[in-house]
Structure formats: structure tokens, C-alpha cells
Amino acid sequence: MNIRIPTPEELDELLTRSIATILPTREEFEKKLVHGERLRIYIGADATGPQLHLGHATNFLFLEKLRKLGHEIIILFGDFTAMIGDPTDRESARVPLTEAQVNEHISSWKDQVGKVISFDDPENPALIKRNSEWLAKLNFGDILSLASNFTVQHMLERDMFEKRMHEGKPVHLHEFLYPLMQGYDSVAMNVDAEVGGTDQTFNMLAGRILQKKINGRDKFVIATTLLENPKTGKKLMSKSEGGYVALNDPAPEMYAKIMALPDEVVLPMFKDCTTLDLSTIATIQKSLEDGQNPRDAKMRLAREIVTLYHGADAAQAAEAAFVSTFQKGALPEVIEELARHEGETYADALVRAGVVASKSELARLLKAGGVRDAVSGEKYDELPEASGTTLKIGKRRFVKLG
Numbered sequence: 001m002n003i004r005i006p007t008p009e010e011l012d013e014l015l016t017r018s019i020a021t022i023l024p025t026r027e028e029f030e031k032k033l034v035h036g037e038r039l040r041i042y043i044g045a046d047a048t049g050p051q052l053h054l055g056h057a058t059n060f061l062f063l064e065k066l067r068k069l070g071h072e073i074i075i076l077f078g079d080f081t082a083m084i085g086d087p088t089d090r091e092s093a094r095v096p097l098t099e100a101q102v103n104e105h106i107s108s109w110k111d112q113v114g115k116v117i118s119f120d121d122p123e124n125p126a127l128i129k130r131n132s133e134w135l136a137k138l139n140f141g142d143i144l145s146l147a148s149n150f151t152v153q154h155m156l157e158r159d160m161f162e163k164r165m166h167e168g169k170p171v172h173l174h175e176f177l178y179p180l181m182q183g184y185d186s187v188a189m190n191v192d193a194e195v196g197g198t199d200q201t202f203n204m205l206a207g208r209i210l211q212k213k214i215n216g217r218d219k220f221v222i223a224t225t226l227l228e229n230p231k232t233g234k235k236l237m238s239k240s241e242g243g244y245v246a247l248n249d250p251a252p253e254m255y256a257k258i259m260a261l262p263d264e265v266v267l268p269m270f271k272d273c274t275t276l277d278l279s280t281i282a283t284i285q286k287s288l289e290d291g292q293n294p295r296d297a298k299m300r301l302a303r304e305i306v307t308l309y310h311g312a313d314a315a316q317a318a319e320a321a322f323v324s325t326f327q328k329g330a331l332p333e334v335i336e337e338l339a340r341h342e343g344e345t346y347a348d349a350l351v352r353a354g355v356v357a358s359k360s361e362l363a364r365l366l367k368a369g370g371v372r373d374a375v376s377g378e379k380y381d382e383l384p385e386a387s388g389t390t391l392k393i394g395k396r397r398f399v400k401l402g
Contacts, residue, residue, distance in 0.1 A: 001124055003036045003070040014065055018058050018272045020198045023208070023221040029193070032220075033069070039192040041066055041222075044076035044131070044185060047105040048097065051246035051354075052112045054305070055227045055237030058272045059195050060116040062224065063126070067117065073126040074189060075113055077106045080132040081181050084174055106130075112247040115309045134188040135181055146180045149213050150206070155179070158202055183207035186219055193220035227272055231264050244357075251310040255318035256325075256396035258302040263294035266301055274304040325398075335374075335390060337400045346383045346401055355397055370394050 006014060011033065015026055022029050032039060043059050045052065067073040079102045097105075110119065110128060117126045138146075155176045156162060164171050179202060186194055186207030194204045204221040211219040227236040237244055245257045261269070267288070270281045284297050299319065306315035340349045347359050356362045362383075365371050369379045374390040383391075390400045 001038060001070050001072075003038050004068075005034060005036055006069060010065075013278060014062070017278065018062060018224050020223045020225050021201075021221075022223075023205070024218070029220050029222070032192070038071055039066075040072040040074065040189065041193040041195060042074035042076050042129075042185070042189060042191050043195045044078050044081075044182065045109075046078035046082040047102045047109070048082050050105045050108065051248060052109060053237040053247060054245045054269070054273045055197070055235070057116055057247060058227065059197070059224055060113060061273075061275065062222075063195060064117045067121070067124060067126055070124055072124075073117065074191070075117065075126055075128050076185060076189075077109060077128060077130045078182075079103070079106060079130045080135040081178065081185075084178050084181060108248060115247060129189065131181070131185050131188070135184065138184075143177070143180070146184060146210065147177070149209055150180070152176075179203045179206035180210075183210040186211045187214045190215055191219060193222055195222045195224060197226045198223045199226060225268075225272060227265075227268065229262060229265055230268060231262070236261070236265060236269075245305075247309060251306050251314040251318040252321045253396070254309065255302045255306050255315070255322050258305060259295075259298055259322060260395050261298070263298065266294060266297050269301055270304070274301070275308065276304055335398045335400050346385070350383075350393075350399070353399075355393060355399055365394060374398055 011030065014033075015022065015030060041063065043063060045056060063073050063075075079099075082097050082102045082105070083099065113119075113126075119125050119128070156165075161171050161175075182203040183206035187210050191211075194207055196204050201221065201223050204223070208219045208221055211217060228234060229236060245254060249257065258269075267281070267285055270276055270284060271278070284300065288294060288297055302322075303315045303319060306318050310318075336353075338346070338349050338353055338355070340346060341352075344352070347362055350356050350362060351359060356365065362371075366381055366383070370393065371380045371383070372378060372392045373380070374392040380391075384401065387401050390398060392398055
């Protein structure tokens with residue numbers, strides 16, 4: 001496979017755009033790229049849900065640039081680790097998933113990732129692996145051997161463990177094993193580098209330790225910036241915090257979700273979620289500083305992102321639908337009809353369909369007047385039981401009860 005050496009301009013953007021830190025150093029990684037050495041680089045995601053989101057896409061955009069330069073890119077579906085549960089940023093232990101749940105979650109992941117990374121390039125397609133291929137084969141002796149490379153004190157350095165212990169909350173033993181499992185992924189694939197958000201730095205460094213110990217070679221850790229609101233510091237791509245935009249959201253919904261984001265996140269998202277060149281983004285920033293209506297920049301952002309995942313025609317149609325529905329007050333031309341399964345309530349059905357994240361979120365919306373009759377505007381304190389009603393839920397979801 002021929003490796004293309006990036007131009008100085010490409011190299012500078014590659015190693016700075018959406019990049020928080022590169023360990024051991026940026027300079028060492030840069031030398032590898034400039035000298036034309038083909039690198040094996042991976043990113044992993046645990047199959048904790050059926051949807052990937054724009055936060056994942058920051059890393060996919062970075063990896064696609066490296067793939068186009070000729071490097072080997074691996075997308076690792078964490079099917080085994082999802083059944084353990086990553087404790088990262090968790091105030092309580094994750095609920096382990098079953099094998100059937102995990103397989104259902106990742107059934108559409110290739111299609112979602114494939115909107116950004118090419119799996120079909122005839123010369124250098126990205127690869128997909130599952131970590132059950134090697135983790136399921138480890139025996140108890142293997143796990144003890146891996147664990148011998150770490151101390152309890154090392155594990156307790158993780159902020160979430162320290163916080164839980166201070167609050168008297170339990171830290172489960174299997175959560176200590178999670179970094180070992182993710183770390184062993186690097187060993188099993190014998191990678192040169194791992195990419196992940198800054199919240200994954202601890203786990204990625206565990207892989208660097210094991211790569212040195214077992215394979216006798218170093219591994220680069222490339223930590224990318226997280227999508228956060230610069231005013232509040234809260235994550236954007238979180239169902240609990242709001243602002244969750246999935247890669248497989250329909251074009252109109254994706255567009256509307258982006259338009260519902262706070263104005264202050266527009267520039268970070270241009271940088272982290274689009275392929276727009278930095279000079280154009282700088283021009284948009286200058287326009288905002290000169291008093292341009294943030295709505296115009298946000299509409300440009302929504303068009304760019306929807307075009308990336310659905311194409312230009314779908315982006316134009318989504319924008320027209322948004323203007324008609326949310327700026328002129330019309331109902332969408334197409335409204336999802338939601339039928340209940342046997343034994344379900346409409347609340348159950350709304351959660352199952354992903355219209356709301358949970359029944360507690362639905363309860364909050366009902367209490368705050370966020371569930372209305374889409375035609376009359378009447379607010380509902382509780383969901384109607386009769387089918388045929390069209391609901392407006394929150395700012396952007398329309399559902400007809402079937």
C-alpha cells in the first residue's frame with residue numbers, strides 16, 4: 001500500500017484540528033507520518049446502544065484523513081467490553097448487556113460509520129473487528145497476568161472511582177478490569193496508535209502499558225476534543241444532558257436537532273463535526289463577531305452536517321421543512337405514526353422508538369408543558385389514550401399516536 005506524505009498544511013491541520021493531546025509526543029507521531037511509515041490505527045466504541053452520534057464522528061473524520069493517506073484503519077466494535085461496562089464518567093456502575101442486546105445494537109453500525117469512513121475503497125478499505133474475537137478466549141490465568149501490570153492505587157487515580165468512594169458509593173471489581181480489557185485490544189491487534197476522546201485517556205494509556213509489556217513496542221495515544229458547550233462545560237452528545245444528534249437520525253430530524261443547539265456551540269461544531277476548511281470557519285467566526293445573526297451560521301452548520309450524512313438534496317429538503325415547520329408554524333408533511341406493541345403504553349412506545357430517552361424525561365416534559373397537541377396547541381399533563389392524536393414533543397418531534 002502506497003503511503004502519501006501529507007503537505008505541511010495538511011499535517012498541521014491533521015495534528016491540531018480536534019486534537020487535545022498526542023502521547024508520547026506530537027513530534028514523534030509527526031515523524032512517522034512524514035517518513036512514510038504505514039501505521040495501524042484504531043478506535044473502539046462499546047455497543048451500549050444502537051446509535052452512534054456526532055461526538056463519535058469527530059474521530060471518524062480524523063481517521064478518514066489518515067485512511068486516505070494510506071494508513072490501516074480499524075473500527076473496533078466493543079461487543080465484549082459492552083457486556084462488562086465502561087465506568088468512564090459514571091457515578092454508578094453500568095448495567096452489563098447481554099450478547100443478544102449487543103448484537104442488536106451493532107447491527108447498523110457499519111452503515112452509520114460508513115457515512116464518514118470508506119469500507120469499500122478498493123485499495124485501502126477501513127476494517128471492522130469485534131473484541132470478542134480475543135477477549136472471549138482469555139482464561140482466568142490470562143486475566144491475572146494482565147492484572148499484574150497494574151496496581152490498585154493506579155486504578156483509584158480515576159476521578160470517577162475517587163468520587164464514588166468519597167460519596168460512599170460502590171466501586172465494583174469488574175470495573176477495575178475494564179481498562180485491562182480495552183488495553184488488551186491494543187495488544188491483540190498490535191496497533192501503532194489508538195484514537196479516542198479525552199475521557200478515554202486512562203483506558204488508552206492502559207493499552208500503551210500492555211503494548212510495551214507484552215509486544216515490546218510503544219503505542220501512540222491520540223486524545224481528541226470532546227463536544228462540549230463552552231459556556232457550561234457539559235457534553236453535547238449525551239441523552240441525559242441533551243443535544244444528542246445520532247448519525248442515523250433522519251435528515252429533517254438531524255437538521256432540527258442542530259438548530260435547537262445553543263448558539264455558543266456553533267463554532268466548535270464547525271471545527272469538530274464538518275469537513276469545512278478552517279479558513280472558511282474563520283470567516284464564519286468573523287461574521288459572528290461582527291454581529292451576524294447566529295441563526296444564519298447555525299443553518300449553515302446544519303446544512304453541512306446533513307449533507308455529510310444524507311447528501312445535498314436531503315439537506316436542502318430538510319432546511320425547507322424546518323423553515324416551514326418551525327419558522328412558519330406549519331406541520332411537517334410527513335409525521336411518524338407510533339403504534340403500541342401488545343401490552344405497551346404510549347409512554348413505553350415513545351421510549352422504545354427513541355422519541356424520548358426515558359419515562360422520566362417524558363414526565364419532565366409533561367410537567368413543563370413540553371407535550372402539546374400539534375394541531376390545537378393544547379398542553380397535556382398526561383399522555384392521551386386515544387389513537388389518532390398528533391403530538392408535538394419538545395421543540396422538534398412530531399408523532400401521531402397509532
